[in-house]
Amino acid sequence: MKYLRAAALMAVSIGILSVTPAKALDTYLVGDAATGIAGSRHNLGGLSMHISSQATTEICVFCHTPHHSNTTNNLRPMWNRAAISNTSFTAYGTTASQTTISNTDIGSVSLACLSCHDGVTTFDNVVNAPGRGGVTQGGSDRGYEFLLTGILVSDFMTASRLVLGLDLSNDHPVSVLYGAGTAASLRPTNTTISQIDITTGLSVSSISFDNGNMGRNFWSVKGFISDRATIADLLRNGRVECSSCHDPHFNNKSWQEVDSTYTNVAAYQEVESNGLFLRRVGGNTGSGLCRTCHNK
Numbered sequence: 001m002k003y004l005r006a007a008a009l010m011a012v013s014i015g016i017l018s019v020t021p022a023k024a025l026d027t028y029l030v031g032d033a034a035t036g037i038a039g040s041r042h043n044l045g046g047l048s049m050h051i052s053s054q055a056t057t058e059i060c061v062f063c064h065t066p067h068h069s070n071t072t073n074n075l076r077p078m079w080n081r082a083a084i085s086n087t088s089f090t091a092y093g094t095t096a097s098q099t100t101i102s103n104t105d106i107g108s109v110s111l112a113c114l115s116c117h118d119g120v121t122t123f124d125n126v127v128n129a130p131g132r133g134g135v136t137q138g139g140s141d142r143g144y145e146f147l148l149t150g151i152l153v154s155d156f157m158t159a160s161r162l163v164l165g166l167d168l169s170n171d172h173p174v175s176v177l178y179g180a181g182t183a184a185s186l187r188p189t190n191t192t193i194s195q196i197d198i199t200t201g202l203s204v205s206s207i208s209f210d211n212g213n214m215g216r217n218f219w220s221v222k223g224f225i226s227d228r229a230t231i232a233d234l235l236r237n238g239r240v241e242c243s244s245c246h247d248p249h250f251n252n253k254s255w256q257e258v259d260s261t262y263t264n265v266a267a268y269q270e271v272e273s274n275g276l277f278l279r280r281v282g283g284n285t286g287s288g289l290c291r292t293c294h295n296k
Contacts, residue, residue: 027211027254028281030227034220036251040274044123044146053123055144056130063112063248065128068135074108081115082125082139089114089166092173097182099173106168107175109241113248119163176240178231178293185295189232193219198288206286210256213282217292220247220279231293234279245289246277255283 028034037043038059041050046057065080072083086106094100106114115121124144128135133142145152164171180188187196194217199206207215221229234244252275280289290296 027213028218028225030218030225032225034223034225034247034250034252034279036253036274037249040251040277042248042274042277051123051146051148053144053146055124055142058130061128061130062123062126065126068128068137070127070137070139072138073111075112076108079112080126080128080139081112082121082127084111084115084118084121086111088118088120090169092169092171092176095173095176096184097179099176099179099182101173101176105175107236107239107241109236109243110174113242113246114164117162117164119165172240172245174241177238178235178240186293187231187295189230189235189238191231193217193229193231193234193292194227196292198286198291202286210254210282210285213254213256214286214288216281217288218281219292220250220252220281223249225281234293245279247279248277250277250279251275252278252281252283254281256285257283 038047039049041048042063043049043059044051044053044062045059046052046054048059061080063080064078066078069075069078069080070083071079073086075081075083086103089103089106091101091103091106115125116123122141123146124142125139126142127137127139129142168174178186178189180186196217198217199214202214216227218225218227219229219234220226221233226233232238235241236243255273255275255278258273258275275283278284278289280292282288284290
């Protein structure tokens with residue numbers, strides 16, 4: 001009986017090992033959770049390894065709250081940051097497909113991202129402060145000090161390349177209607193992303209390069225790594241938004257061209273890029289992110 005039990009336990013162990021998602025830095029498997037916010041720069045709490053505030057150890061509070069959320073401009077979900085107006089921005093203008101985007105077209109999804117990345121709104125401008133900090137409708141600066149590896153920094157880093165500013169005319173168009181077959185050579189929205197061939201025309205090694213991430217073309221969609229998602233799943237109300245390319249919760253370790261920013265310290269937490277929070281497994285290696293939507 002002891003031998004039978006040992007054999008059974010071994011079989012179960014092997015079975016568990018066979019379905020456990022890969023934990024390697026350079027790849028993800030279908031069904032893996034697109035996680036990692038605790039170790040990323042989107043963690044602004046006191047236990048962060050990057051930019052931190054000693055005012056709270058909470059992570060989610062800098063963007064979300066279960067109560068008293070800000071619904072201005074249809075911000076979702078459970079948005080806890082100050083409302084910003086789309087009229088403050090200069091939009092892209094006219095695109096290659098002759099679609100004109102004005103500042104009033106900038107949608108709530110992109111406004112949510114810009115409420116940190118506009119270079120104006122401070123990190124601690126929240127509606128519902130942690131604990132008993134109080135509620136301020138519309139949000140207010142809480143006076144938190146933020147540290148970067150122990151050095152006091154301003155609430156927003158005006159010199160950072162991650163601050164887009166108020167002029168969006170030199171960035172990828174956001175809140176633009178996705179139009180397949182236009183001058184931008186966009187693929188149909190019902191295209192299954194993992195079936196898009198982005199290795200043809202490259203060297204044979206591209207198929208296996210970066211552990212095969214180019215050949216698989218998996219993306220983070222709805223919180224998990226998917227091989228069934230379509231381009232439509234990347235859009236919001238048929239429009240391209242910041243979230244079409246970026247998942248703010250996915251600390252993407254798989255972009256081969258940012259491997260140099262990784263460190264073995266603290267269980268492989270990287271020190272700079274977080275993979276730019278790109279949705280595509282493999283990042284933009286081989287311009288795979290761009291060529292997923294653009295048939296170029």
